[in-house]
Amino acid sequence: MTKETQAITSGALYLNQNRKVAVLDYNKKYIKNIFELINSDELRSVVSQFLASRKQVDSNTTFEKAGTETYLKTLKSIVLDEEGAFATFNRQEILASIEDLYSFYRSFLRVSTINLHDNDVVASEFMTIDNRFNELVIELYRTIEEKLQGHLNKTYRQVNAGTNACVLTQTIKWPAPKSYEKLQSVRFLDTLMLRPPMMMHTKSNKREGVFSEVSDNPITKFEGSREEWYCFPAKIGESLAYIYFHRDYFVSGLSLANLFEVADRKSIEGQKPDLILLFGLAETEGDVSHYYHDEANDIWVGEVPYNDKTTYFGYMKKMCLTLHNLHMIDKGKLPIHGSMVRISFSNGKTKTVVFFGDSGAGKSESIEALQEIADDKIVSMETIFDDMGSFTLTDGEPGLYAQGTETGAFVRLDDLSSAVAFNNMDRGVYLNPERKNARVIIPANAYERIIQHHEIDMWVYANNYSDQIGLHQFDDKAEAEETFISGKRRALGTTDEVGMTTTFFANPFGPVQEEAKTRPIIEKVFDKLYDDKVYVGEIYTHLGNDKSKDSLNESAQELLNVLMNS
Structure with missing residues (x-):
């Protein structure tokens, strides 16, 4: 195991270059001004790690080759306007290195922690405490930068210089x-x-x-x-x-x-x-x-x-x-790998629809296509669950209800329209946005809402492998069960699977591990759905055949027609 490789702890700071994680414990030390910051062991450790990383790529300059202590001494001289601050090293060389040091530190996920100790003052002021540290880091950087430039900046960008997040612990x-x-x-x-x-x-x-x-x-x-x-x-x-x-x-x-x-x-x-x-x-x-x-x-x-x-x-x-x-x-409940939305239409009807399927089948894409082609026919669409929920059978009314698990959505950026992606930037957590299978996690609904008991109007299997287009209702319960249980799909690179795959009940997260326990629950759920004449079918997403939206939009149009006219 290599977790301690490139990991250091210095005073209140833990820094791991291998994982690009930095954790700052305010309970151990809280820095109050730029002079404490520039003299801190924590900054010394960051500079030391930065200079070590520069040696590895053989890009360090004369200033950087001088070592950590000389580097820090030079910065202090600049901050204090000491005579001869630029006597040894070139001003532009120092400035370029400071820019790189600043970028090096900000390349880490930087998390500050404060332990509550049942302190109400800390609980109410922790964001102010963290904001002040962010201001200190920016202040020190700009002080050095502007002294090296010889003039003030004309444009200021209020970036998250100190931390990305602050966590209260208890x-x-x-x-x-x-x-x-x-x-x-x-x-x-x-x-x-x-x-x-x-x-x-x-x-x-x-x-x-x-x-x-x-x-x-x-x-x-x-x-x-x-x-x-x-x-x-x-x-x-x-x-x-x-x-x-x-x-x-x-x-x-x-x-x-x-x-x-x-x-x-x-x-x-x-x-x-x-x-x-x-x-x-x-x-x-x-x-x-x-x-x-x-x-x-x-x-x-x-x-x-x-x-x-x-x-x-x-x-x-x-x-x-x-x-x-x-x-x-x-507990006798049935886990559902899928998405559930409650849709209100302009004709006054409201329908709750569950899209079912394994990763890459087209659940999220179907919902987005429905929104795009519906125009003003959809008044509102509420996400009850985005990836996983459960069906519960009861002896009373409604007999069968659904609940969600997550308050947010973990989705591929490729699955989102640019409007959705950009509209959620002020709330989103983006993971590897520059890479294939880039993801974003965005809040979707309140916890109290997702765990309510929701009735089901339609349950459709997201079929991404067939070359058919549109919507198909299963008149035969046995055929429906077979389709849902077989869990067929064409893998699209979201996991290590390739080509056509089958997964028991399209859910490798529980049902696969406990198939014997799950099958009787599935049987009872399908019995109840067909007794209540709930629409059970499949939507052809076409994603395993082509990436164009035309086919999926045609299927979404048929889905819209059924929902509004049933």
Whole structure:
């Protein structure tokens, strides 16, 4: 494992070049002015790492070759207007290096943390505290820059110079069963402040394989310290999840804030979680991800190893959803891999539609195509869930209802129109935006709304492999079941799969692992849908055949006609 390679801790700063993550602990030190900043051990460490990185690419100048202490001494002389500040090194050479140092630091995901200690003043002022640090970093940079230039700037850009995010943490006691006590010291994320648009980068940009069960509880492998680990307490549907992650995975840990509801103190204190995820363990069986059902304590436990591959956010998201779905199956509920929207039309009708299918089948694309061709025929469209939900059978009314899991949407940028992508820049978390399979996580709906009991008017399978166009209703229940259960699709590069694939019930996150338990629930759900004469069909997205929107728009037009006239 290489997590300590290129990682240093200096005073209040943790810096890992390999993961491009920097964590600043304000409880250890809070810098109050530019003179404290320029004399700090933290800045010295950043300069040292910067100069080391310059040697690796053999691009350092005479000024940079002089070493860390000379570098800092020169900067101090410039700030203090000392005579001879530019006597040894060329002014333009220093300026160019300062620009590169500034860019080097800002290339990291920079997270500041403050532990609450039940302090109401800290709770109310933490954003002000972090804003002041950002101002200090900009002030020091501009002071040096303008003195080197010999004149003031004419254009100022208020970038996030100090941090991208600030996190309030809190130690909260919960009834940890035997062998889980070691988790008690890890601090929970209480409140998060993000500075969007957040453009974050990871070494990996694709998820591989499926998660499998192990016979031993992963909790026995956890040896994490309070300094290195954090816990994101999440409400995933009606499951309470404690998501523990190593600080080098702060990209994923912060991204969760745009995807799941943060559980408050009242939801945690005295509460045993339904799900526990240990993300960034030193070793796992086969160096891949697994889950374990602790039946004695009724906790689903997941483990994900520390490596480059698991830096992709899909690993954290999908392991969380796998654990949740396994929990749902255990309770007799049916996990749905799909999107659910509630659409209000101009003719006064309202329909709730569930689009079903595995990654790349065209669920999101179908919704967007429907919006594009509908024009003013759609008054509003509400997202109940974007990727995963569940169906619940009841003895009373309505007999069958749906719920969501996520408050946000994790979507490919290629799937979004430029209008949607740009309209959400002030809220979005963007992951590897310059690469294939670029993603954005945007808020979609309130937690209270997604967990309400929603009736279902239509359930359609997103068929991306057929050359047909339009919409097809299954008159035969057996044919419908076979189509949904077979989970056919043509892989489009969102995972490591290629060509035509089949996945049990189009859901490798729970149903695949517990097929025997899932099949009886599927049977009961289809019985209920057909008894209630709910529209069950498939929409031909055509995405596996061509990327043009024409075919999909034709299918969306037929879908619109059925919804408005039924």
